[in-house]
Amino acid sequence: MAYTTIKKPSDYFNTLLWTGTGAENAITGVGFQPDWVWIKNRDAAEQNKLYDAVRGATKNIYSNLTNAEGTDANSLKSFDSDGFTLGTEGSLNGSGQDIVGWNWKANGSGVSNTDGSITSTVSANTTSGFSIVSYTGTGANATVGHGLGIAPKFLIVKNRSSVTSWAVQTSTGAGFEMNLNNTEAQTATSVYWNSTDPTSSVFSVGTNAATNNSGDNMIAYCFAEVKGFSKFGSYTGNGNADGSFIYLGFKPAFLIVKRTDTADGWLMLDNKRGSINLIDEVLFSNLSQAEVSTNACDFLSNGFKARTTSTWINASGGSYIYMAFAEEPLVGDNPATAR
Secondary structure, eight states: OOOOOOOGGGTTEEEEEEEEOOSSSEEEOSSSSSSEEEEEEESSSOOEEETTTTTTEEEEEEEEEOOOOOEESSEEEEEETEEEEOSSOOHHOOOOOOOEEEEOOTTTEEEEEEESOEEEEEEEETTEEEEEEEEEEOOSSSSEOOOOOOOOOOEEEEEEEOOOOOEEOOOOOEEEBOOOTSSOEEEEEEETTOOOOOSSSSEEEEEEHHHHHHHOOOEEEEEEEOOTTEEEEEEEESSSSSSEEEEEEEEEEEEEEEEEESSEEEEEEETTTTTTSSSSEETTTTTOOOOOOOOOEETTEEEEEESSHHHHHHOOOOOEEEEEEEESSSSSSSOOOOO
């Protein structure tokens, strides 16, 4: 299937900022009922906590840890029509704490999918190219239905049942892997993805516990590229403060960058915390540390431009991958403007 340009990206992705209250707190203003919510306390060294509508509210997984899924009744208590409700858990809702939440729209709690050799539960948004996929591992090379109708370019998988690293497949292909929870460079392997690129209906998993441990519950976040909304690719740094420009075809709202040729962190930037160029409010998916202020990049009407020599975004000759989601498309009814 061919995806069309999304005219209003905020119908499918939005960043929200709030200040914790320490009491039950209904967070509104997302603009839709989110199905995947990634939350980070900006003021304190707290875990990155991820929730989705397929696993259900109160189920914690942490992008910076290898921990199995946990349950906390005082964490994210429900997914609501314009946001979500938080309990008293301090990393999400500590009194006076500044917190950020990144929100994606899928398609609710999911339906059964038998496209792969493993039956999965899939919540797929075929407009925005995003799906949440739950499946049970077999320990043998297998395929899993993702429900998107076109091949995803970016996969993030976590074993919910066991202590394992997060597995990430990027635009560099299924013969490689990286781990969202650490700084390790990209490595060649067949045991994560069976060295088989995704198709329009399935992605492949190998024999490694991170993607397919026998009897373990797994969760996958799958992203296909959609013009005017999302882009996943790679670039080479130039080591200059007047850095590399990466064309996206839209003004970015959210950006993750990771160096692939050597160890470095998973940089996370957005248009709400860094509202004026330079974008300099920095968090990392692999760290619990509080937000730090340091030069990163400019968000432009058609892409982003590195504005530092820091190795996590622009080392000379460094190889990088990125995932980006739009604030506004470059063309259409809502053309982007420069920041």
